[in-house]
Amino acid sequence: xxxxxxxxxxxxxxxxxxxxxxxxxxxxxxxxxxxxxxxxxxxxxxxxxxxxxxxxxxxxxxxxxxxxxxxxxxxxxxxxxxxxxxxxxxxxxxxxxxxxxxxxxxxxxxxxxxxxxxxxxxxxxxxxxxxxxxxxxxxxxxxxxxxxxxxxxxxxxxxxxxxxxxxxxxxxxxxxxxxxxxxxxxxxxxxxxxxxxxxxxxxxxxxxxxxxxxxxxxxxxxxxxxxxxxxxxxxxxxxxxxxxxxxxxxxxxxxxxxxxxxxxxxxxxxxxxxxxxxxxxx
Amino acid sequence: xxxxxxxxxxxxxxxxxxxxxxxxxxxxxxxxxxxxxxxxxxxxxxxxxxxxxxxxxxxxxxxxxxxxxxxxxxxxxxxxxxxxxxxxxxxxxxxxxxxxxxxxxxxxxxxxxxxxxxxxxxxxxxxxxxxxxxxxxxxxxxxxxxxxxxxxxxxxxxxxxxxxxxxxxxxxxxxxxxxxxxxxxxxxxxxxxxxxxxxxxxxxxxxxxxxxxxxxxxxxxxxxxxxxxxxxxxxxxxxxxxxxxxxxxxxxxxx
Ligand SMILES: Cc1cc2nc3c(=O)[nH]c(=O)nc-3n(C[C@H](O)[C@H](O)[C@H](O)COP(=O)(O)OP(=O)(O)OC[C@H]3O[C@@H](n4cnc5c(N)ncnc54)[C@H](O)[C@@H]3O)c2cc1C
Numbered sequence: 408x409x410x411x412x413x414x415x416x417x418x419x420x421x422x423x424x425x426x427x428x429x430x431x432x433x434x435x436x437x438x439x440x441x442x443x444x445x446x447x448x449x450x451x452x453x454x455x456x457x458x459x460x461x462x463x464x465x466x467x468x469x470x471x472x473x474x475x476x477x478x479x480x481x482x483x484x485x486x487x488x489x490x491x492x493x494x495x496x497x498x499x500x501x502x503x504x505x506x507x508x509x510x511x512x513x514x515x516x517x518x519x520x521x522x523x524x525x526x527x528x529x530x531x532x533x534x535x536x537x538x539x540x541x542x543x544x545x546x547x548x549x550x551x552x553x554x555x556x557x558x559x560x561x562x563x564x565x566x567x568x569x570x571x572x573x574x575x576x577x578x579x580x581x582x583x584x585x586x587x588x589x590x591x592x593x594x595x596x597x598x599x600x601x602x603x604x605x606x607x608x609x610x611x612x613x614x615x616x617x618x619x620x621x622x623x624x625x626x627x628x629x630x631x632x633x634x635x636x637x638x639x640x641x642x643x644x645x646x647x648x649x650x651x652x653x654x655x656x657x658x659x660x661x662x663x664x665x666x667x668x669x670x671x672x673x674x675x676x677x678x679x680x681x682x683x684x685x686x687x688x689x
Numbered sequence: 690x691x692x693x694x695x696x697x698x699x700x701x702x703x704x705x706x707x708x709x710x711x712x713x714x715x716x717x718x719x720x721x722x723x724x725x726x727x728x729x730x731x732x733x734x735x736x737x738x739x740x741x742x743x744x745x746x747x748x749x750x751x752x753x754x755x756x757x758x759x760x761x762x763x764x765x766x767x768x769x770x771x772x773x774x775x776x777x778x779x780x781x782x783x784x785x786x787x788x789x790x791x792x793x794x795x796x797x798x799x800x801x802x803x804x805x806x807x808x809x810x811x812x813x814x815x816x817x818x819x820x821x822x823x824x825x826x827x828x829x830x831x832x833x834x835x836x837x838x839x840x841x842x843x844x845x846x847x848x849x850x851x852x853x854x855x856x857x858x859x860x861x862x863x864x865x866x867x868x869x870x871x872x873x874x875x876x877x878x879x880x881x882x883x884x885x886x887x888x889x890x891x892x893x894x895x896x897x898x899x900x901x902x903x904x905x906x907x908x909x910x911x912x913x914x915x916x917x918x919x920x921x922x923x924x925x926x927x928x929x930x931x932x933x934x935x936x937x938x939x940x941x942x943x944x
Contacts, residue, residue: 444855444857446829446830469850469851470832470833470848470849470850470851471832471850473816473820473832474820474830474832477816477817477820477821477824478820478824480784480817480821481784481787481820481821481824481825482824484902485905486784486905486906487783487784487817487906488906489783489815489816489817490814490815490816502909505815506814506914507812507813507814507911508701508703508706508811508812509703509811509814510914511703511706511714511913511914512706512714512911512912512913512914513911513912513914514813514908514910514911515908515909515910515911515912516906516907516908516909517906517907517909518905518906518907519905520905523905549829550829550859550860551829551831551857551858551859552857552858552859553855553856553857554845554856554857554858555855555856556853556854556855556856557853557854557856558852558853559849559850559852559853559854561852571942603869607835607849607868607869607870608869608870614849615852620814621809628941628942629937629942638704639703639704639706640703642916643914646914646916649940649942650937650940650942651918652933652937653920654925663920663922664916664917664920665916665917665918666918666920667918667919667920667921668920668921668922668923668933668936668937669920669921669922669923670922670923670924670925670929670930670933671922671925672924672925673925676925677925677930680925680926680927680930681930681933681934683927683930684927684930684931684933684934685934685943687934688934688938688943688944689943689944
């Protein structure tokens with residue numbers, strides 16, 4: 408058994424660590440062929456893994472790749488740890504951390520059997536040179552047929568790199584009111600983020616700026632939460648923020664339990680006052 | 690006549706997860722609920738039954754208190770229940786849960802046309818059970834689904850991927866994991882709750898299943914996450930907000 412296989416460079420960081428610890432080499436998978444439904448890749452991936460017996464196969468935690476990982480682990484009857492936020496290999500196996508209870512707790516799990524399948528949340532991207540490559544080809548026939556693909560609307564700049572994030576929740580009453588936040592974002596050179604309902608239910612902002620467990624994790628210098636209740640699934644995505652400011656009219660809103668500074672009040676009153684107060688600043 | 694199975698997990702409501710001493714979790718005052726996304730899975734199953742005809746079986750795997758969960762599930766429009774309950778099923782690895790569900794479906798609930806799951810559970814959010822059950826049953830699995838339609842005996846589904854919406858078509862039987870935007874779950878009324886206790890339930894326990902190999906993944910610790918930053922409050926008026934701005938300057942965020 409040998410080789411640590413990674414499905415892309417997005418997870419190369421952890422792949423390299425495990426490979427180093429086990430004295431094995433890193434192998435990068437290359438996905439060939441026309442894009443079909445993800446199930447098209449499973450048969451050849453299983454064949455390849457059964458033949459070459461890697462110690463680990465690592466994917467980024469994405470919808471399609473999670474399917475592939477689950478299908479692979481099921482076929483191999485091997486451990487699969489999904490949604491890892493941290494992984495460390497040691498002499499006998501590996502230990503991984505993952506969020507549970509919506510992010511209120513961290514579960515530490517161990518696997519002492521190889522091979523193991525992993526998916527990683529926010530893995531560390533490393534550009535690789537001269538690494539061995541294995542090609543995976545799709546089968547031509549699958550039960551699931553793709554009829555259409557539409558590119559999702561996404562933010563122009565990645566919110567993950569923003570220094571200031573102004574984030575909106577269901578405390579906003581109308582879609583038009585987002586203009587108010589745009590002024591604020593422009594003034595603070597920040598990006599606009601949101602909670603899941605704003606993106607996935609109301610479609611007021613693209614899903615690429617939904618922050619939290621099922622969205623992205625951000626770590627700006629300033630996170631300004633406007634009309635956000637602060638359910639744990641959201642706040643798990645802002646833990647890395649340096650300063651969190653929350654505005655909510657409900658003094659019992661959980662967001663205050665995770666904020667550095669809080670204002671109990673109406674966000675519609677807050678925004679103009681805040682803009683005014685910013686006038687003397689750079 | 691469609692036979693639709695909806696799989697629901699009875700979980701600790703994460704709102705009650707409190708940090709005890711050190712990194713420990715204080716489980717003393719927790720309440721339980723149907724896992725959020727699973728409520729949407731059950732709702733979708735019931736809506737399809739209502740429009741196309743058929744039967745909905747709601748299935749859950751859990752420990753003793755899953756009995757209460759089953760009642761709640763049956764009050765949300767399912768016709769029958771399948772309650773797989775055992776003390777040893779309290780904290781199962783998703784791989785074992787999937788083996789149990791697949792075995793129950795194959796041996797007790799066949800034939801079936803659709804199996805619904807939430808895209809991830811509110812407690813573990815491992816997103817494994819749906820695709821693993823499908824793999825065990827040898828059927829297709831559509832994950833991340835936010836819309837479903839039926840055409841000429843096929844399911845047409847909208848899958849929400851990271852950067853794309855993928856519209857796919859799959860033959861029955863098929864496993865589907867749903868996102869919460871697919872529907873708004875009903876809130877059961879008093880009558881629904883009363884009716885629920887009269888619905889038939891198939892009770893299964895560990896002796897109805899083969900011994901599954903002990904999962905190689907072990908939980909070694911569960912640690913509460915520290916979130917509290919000791920919030921300092923300001924008034925929502927010009928004075929309060931200029932003090933806030935001063936604080937942000939002190940932190941080097943504004944200058
Ligand atoms: C498995 C799972 C994964 C999830 N993943 C995510 C995720 O990644 N990201 C995410 O965000 N959510 C996620 N959620 C959903 C999450 O649990 C919450 O439902 C969501 O974050 C709530 O969004 P919200 O704060 O905008 O809305 P609400 O909870 O409705 O809060 C609105 C807040 O606005 C306040 N408000 C109303 N009017 C005003 C006003 N005029 N001025 C000031 N305040 C006002 C209210 O007091 C309230 O606190 C997930 C849920 C589950 C079960």
